[in-house]
Amino acid sequence: MRPSIEEQLQGTCRVLETVVAPCVNDPMARTMLDGLIANLRMLTVALPAMPSFLQQDNETTAQLLLVLTNSLPANLQAQVIDTMNKPDPDPTDVAALDAYNTSLRNLLAQAVCIEGLSADQHRAIVQHMSERASRVPMRYVATSPSPPSSVKT
Amino acid sequence: MRKLIAQAIPSAHNILLSNLVRSAGGLSRENWSVDATWTDDTGSHSHPLMLMRDAAGTLLNTEREREFSVLKALAHTDVPAPKVFWIDKLGSCLGSPSVVMERMPGHCDYMVLNGSASLDVRLTLARAFTGLMAKIHAVDWQAHGLATSLGLPECPLGKPSKQVQPEKPSLQELAHWESEYRKAQLEPHPELDYILAWLKHRAPAAEAIVLVHGDFKPGNALVDGGCITAKLDWETAHLGDPLEDLGWVTNPVRKREHQITGHWERREIVAAYRQLTGRTVREADLLWWNVFSCWKLSVIQLTAVAEFVAGRYNRVFQTPSWLYRPMFQMMEAAETAEVSETAPSAEIERSLP
Numbered sequence: 001m002r003p004s005i006e007e008q009l010q011g012t013c014r015v016l017e018t019v020v021a022p023c024v025n026d027p028m029a030r031t032m033l034d035g036l037i038a039n040l041r042m043l044t045v046a047l048p049a050m051p052s053f054l055q056q057d058n059e060t061t062a063q064l065l066l067v068l069t070n071s072l073p074a075n076l077q078a079q080v081i082d083t084m085n086k087p088d089p090d091p092t093d094v095a096a097l098d099a100y101n102t103s104l105r106n107l108l109a110q111a112v113c114i115e116g117l118s119a120d121q122h123r124a125i126v127q128h129m130s131e132r133a134s135r136v137p138m139r140y141v142a143t144s145p146s147p148p149s150s151v152k153t
Numbered sequence: 154m155r156k157l158i159a160q161a162i163p164s165a166h167n168i169l170l171s172n173l174v175r176s177a178g179g180l181s182r183e184n185w186s187v188d189a190t191w192t193d194d195t196g197s198h199s200h201p202l203m204l205m206r207d208a209a210g211t212l213l214n215t216e217r218e219r220e221f222s223v224l225k226a227l228a229h230t231d232v233p234a235p236k237v238f239w240i241d242k243l244g245s246c247l248g249s250p251s252v253v254m255e256r257m258p259g260h261c262d263y264m265v266l267n268g269s270a271s272l273d274v275r276l277t278l279a280r281a282f283t284g285l286m287a288k289i290h291a292v293d294w295q296a297h298g299l300a301t302s303l304g305l306p307e308c309p310l311g312k313p314s315k316q317v318q319p320e321k322p323s324l325q326e327l328a329h330w331e332s333e334y335r336k337a338q339l340e341p342h343p344e345l346d347y348i349l350a351w352l353k354h355r356a357p358a359a360e361a362i363v364l365v366h367g368d369f370k371p372g373n374a375l376v377d378g379g380c381i382t383a384k385l386d387w388e389t390a391h392l393g394d395p396l397e398d399l400g401w402v403t404n405p406v407r408k409r410e411h412q413i414t415g416h417w418e419r420r421e422i423v424a425a426y427r428q429l430t431g432r433t434v435r436e437a438d439l440l441w442w443n444v445f446s447c448w449k450l451s452v453i454q455l456t457a458v459a460e461f462v463a464g465r466y467n468r469v470f471q472t473p474s475w476l477y478r479p480m481f482q483m484m485e486a487a488e489t490a491e492v493s494e495t496a497p498s499a500e501i502e503r504s505l506p
Contacts, residue, residue, distance in 0.1 A: 035469065130477065
């Protein structure tokens with residue numbers, strides 16, 4: 001379907017940058033507009049990457065939970081097993097992928113704080129989290145503040 | 154504003170306000186500049202003012218009363234800070250809690266240490282920032298009554314008062330920011346929980362209890378003619394560990410704001426601070442505060458995310474995943490530094506975006 005979602009987002013950024021932004025003279029509004037445009041540009045790249053990111057993250061998070069399972073208290077272990085036994089969400093259903101991701105990460109948040117994990121388990125945790133951080137499609141886009149003024153900005 | 158002035162100075166009349174402009178910056182509150190003139194029993198007055206007002210949505214929940222009491226105390230010290238005039242604690246005059254202070258001369262530029270000025274000028278300024286930090290940490294907070302208005306560090310992590318560890322303000326700061334984290338949390342963040350557990354387990358003791366600025370950076374200062382004319386934004390000031398401020402400025406993720414590559418880096422900043430204060434500054438402790446700084450920054454960003462989602466904040470932030478890897482590397486370095494006091498920052502810096 002044309003224009004595609006990406007084309008529409010990119011076109012929106014172009015119009016905002018070339019038509020709207022030059023007419024915004026208020027410094028506060030302009031700073032916010034610049035930030036919103038930068039974020040929209042980030043989303044044009046992040047949006048199509050989200051389903052595959054979530055799918056991969058669900059797989060690797062589940063693998064890490066399995067590595068930790070034996071060290072977990074019984075009730076948390078049971079929750080992990082229960083979640084793992086559920087059927088995988090439809091890979092084309094982003095909302096379902098996201099909901100499953102939240103379930104897995106909720107369990108992981110509890111599991112990584114358990115005392116007495118082995119050095120190997122800690123290494124696996126840090127490796128998983130570091131690799132995930134490098135893959136996350138949605139990232140904060142820093143924009144420069146307004147030019148220095150004679151007062152605190 | 155007229156109502157506030159009239160309440161503060163009952164004899165004031167002919168109160169005129171002009172040139173009201175909202176500054177573009179100010180992520181945690183609204184900053185307005187305004188010129189005020191009035192006449193009272195003592196004569197005619199004219200003041201350039203800054204009004205700091207709580208915004209509807211913010212990425213930093215702070216207290217105007219705290220800022221007001223600190224600025225009042227600093228008026229009796231050699232720390233350059235604006236003279237504070239009035240506070241509207243409940244927002245009955247200005248719509249939300251506000252503080253009004255003198256508008257100081259100078260420019261605010263968060264990248265001033267890496268701007269267009271010559272290296273000599275920037276190095277002099279960099280040294281002045283560290284000198285200012287030492288000066289703030291030397292404020293006699295007991296003599297100025299700040300223990301009453303700010304409170305002494307105690308009651309870490311919800312322990313009963315009998316188990317307080319006043320030598321560990323690190324735990325109190327952690328408890329405060331954990332509370333902010335839980336308020337802002339919209340989804341699970343295993344990374345932040347894992348790092349939080351590490352921070353709790355390794356919280357360092359303080360060499361001293363000092364007045365901590367809490368957000369010490371060039372972006373919170375006014376500079377005029379190569380000199381710092383005022384240190385601003387005292388709303389997060391508190392009594393605590395001096396390494397908290399030092400950890401904020403030596404944090405590798407803020408390097409471009411605080412350091413001058415090849416000339417004024419972590420090693421030079423720490424050496425200058427040690428010389429100025431006579432404090433030891435253990436590398437492992439400083440690394441703990443570096444990790445804490447990133448963790449706190451993460452919580453601030455999550456607060457902005459929550460406020461944006463709630464429709465109260467107009468800038469878009471994301472989950473701060475870019476901070477995770479530097480934190481993991483500093484955690485590893487802190488454990489190594491327990492044995493060796495070598496600054497291991499090069500590897501951390503290479504991992505930054």
